[in-house]
Amino acid sequence: MQFHKYDVVIIGAGGAGMRAAIESGQRARTAVLTKLYPTRSHTGAAQGGMCAALANVEEDNWEWHTFDTIKGGDYLVDQDAAEIMAKEAIDAVLDLEKMGLPFNRTPEGKIDQRRFGGHTRNHGEAAVRRACYAADRTGHMILQTLYQNCVKHGIEFFNEFYVLDICLTETENGPVCTGAVAYELATGEIHVFQAKSVVFATGGFGKVFKTTSNAHTLTGDGMGIVFRKGLPLEDMEFYQFHPTGLAGLGILLTEGARGEGAILRNASGERFMERYAPTIKDLAPRDIVARSMALEVLEGRGAGPNKDYVLLDCTHLGAEVLETKLPDITEFARTYLAVDPVVEPVPVYPTAHYAMGGIPTNIHGEVLRDNDNVVPGLYAAGECACVSVHGANRLGTNSLLDINVFGRRAGIAAAEYALSRETHVELPENPAAAVEAQVALALSEHGQERVADIRTELQATMDANASVYRTEDTLKTALHDVQALKERYAHISVQDKGKRFNTDLLEAVELGFLLELAEVLVHGALARKESRGGHAREDYPNRDDTNFMRHSMFYKQGDGLSADIRMDYKPVTFTRYKPMERKY
């Protein structure tokens, strides 16, 4: 075992982690632990843009952005947090530009802006140009720019370190976070990092689904670790399905395509979104578009030999717009489906994309241990966190915004907290014991179950039973399946017993997190007997503000993988916007 001591430890090196590191690293002694190399993080796969009311191309203001975010989230958004995000969006974009991000430009040389789903002028009148972008690789540019600035500031990275546990020390005022425990991929060694503050920025858990835009590595490790510590997760039933995944593959095609004028059509060529969202049509928020697409297919109007997808028609945009503003997705369609978007429409279907829920935090990124109290020294930001600025449905571009605004806030808060403490709080006794036991157990001979089989079955049941539309029956099936898979997981076999780059072992560990989080998702979806945002129940088709205008909170009761889940609720923060019926 190796031991390290820092002021701040940041876990994860995607957009949120590196944005936090840039702030923290200039203030306090900071280490970034990441299970990948930083530039491999999935922020790099984000495409369309990052919204901020710069008003560079037409009238706009951050209050409209706040409203759109709250309405887009079906009023489950904490309004104080949304207001902060929309207000600080402007500086967040300008900061990135000053760091060197090569945004597309207007004819006057200012940052160009394009339309995006759910972002409107004057509270819903019409789509507004609010998304700042760099072709259709905005996330790539953000990730590269943040990494470049980490290099500039000499940020210390521990690459390919898998954090598997955090250290909580009990004090008379409750638990305090005192460090993290990591497994080093290269050597199999366990490292204990003592720290005054720890920031989780570990991203999402899209790999609970089969059809997903998410990377293989998005296995919800951070959320899983926090949950196993008895700390809550919030709003986990709200999972976003991005409307335009490449059919059958799930690879993302940006909403920016529709922002540039692309149109969704069913088998007969009808622009079906005119029926579901007459005002902004194809630029309705993602939950509405994904449900409309699923309905078109369910009602027999799907395209293709099996009528199981719809079509994204870009042909009228012309080769130049596609090559200059949407080059990557044009290439994806050509490479993976052998379809050329310049001349033919692209088969698309909703793909599991983004977790609205996660580790509950306040607006400073401090992690909550219940509805009212924080865990001193513990922070979270980005997709793994739930502030909640996305409520029941995130608007497109608001995740790139979230990582920059709240990554920055968490980095500053973690560093300032660390600087305000003269000494490190003592670590709990034997901080590495749990991880050492976990690794030893996984490597021991205790069964013949294959990780790939359990993961494949998990993804299949989640796709079939807990995706765009859900019912009591399908969710019960999913819950039953996940619980059975957890029992089988107790008998997994890891074939690689070595210490050196043992990715076989880590896939097994990651599957444990996926199973845990899938169960929480399904549990929450069963309990929420209403339809709101990304959570659509066929058996409860309406929003029920009387009973469910509140956040879900999930707590693990006990230690084992099969321990019970306790549910609680947390009130939504309202400032100036009263819930209204959601029409577009």
Next chain:
Amino acid sequence: MTATAETTAGSRGSQPPVPDGAVTVTVKIRRFNPEIDDEPRWDAFDIPALPSDRVLNLLHHIKWYVDGTLTFRRSCAHGICGSDAMRINGVNRLACKVLLKDLLEKGDKRTTITIEPIKGLPVHKDLLVDMEPFFEAFRAVKPYLVTYGNEPTRERIQSAADRERFDDTTKCILCACCTTSCPVYWTEGSYFGPAAIVNAHRFIFDSRDEGAEERLDILNDIDGVWRCRTTFNCTDACPRGIQVTKAIQEVKRALLFKRV
């Protein structure tokens, strides 16, 4: 280092159902685990695969159902993250961007796909190499915007034409396909290599940047751009379609004529 033996590896239990339309292909992989092997060896796996599969799918099939010790990096699986650069049939490619249909033999002939780690970086295990020397060269060229004086309150102004000037080199995902396809880099690991020069280019030709001279000085070094012998391997290898050799030539020209 030559391969010593060719073996066909066994299986880790029953195999998953073979999908309709699958063909059997042979995947030959160069293996090396310093924990147990004295020298690299070749393993061959006969597996079912669909023509629409990516090579990454084939590697996953082997790892998940045949040999769990097979080790490689991967993440996004659609050519964005740059994790899975490897030599596929002798050329550097991302395993997630090569489809089996483009490798299949004509007629009934059995297809064999050869996969090796990228060259010029030390092999840690199987297809996974030490990326540190590669990132060290990247960090050495000051790959970030350098400016002096006060920051503007709003964004810096940049014309669309000035933005276009360095667009190509902003696409780099640091996968190392280019650098590890370069014969100069294979023999002289101290050469910065194409990827580092691409990332220097991205800033040298950015109208907002004021660090061009510092970077050009760095690249004028004995291990800098003059090592390039214009073989175009790098341009052919780039999965993002960057005109790598052209970018290197532009940096050379900037050095010769002292202008960017």
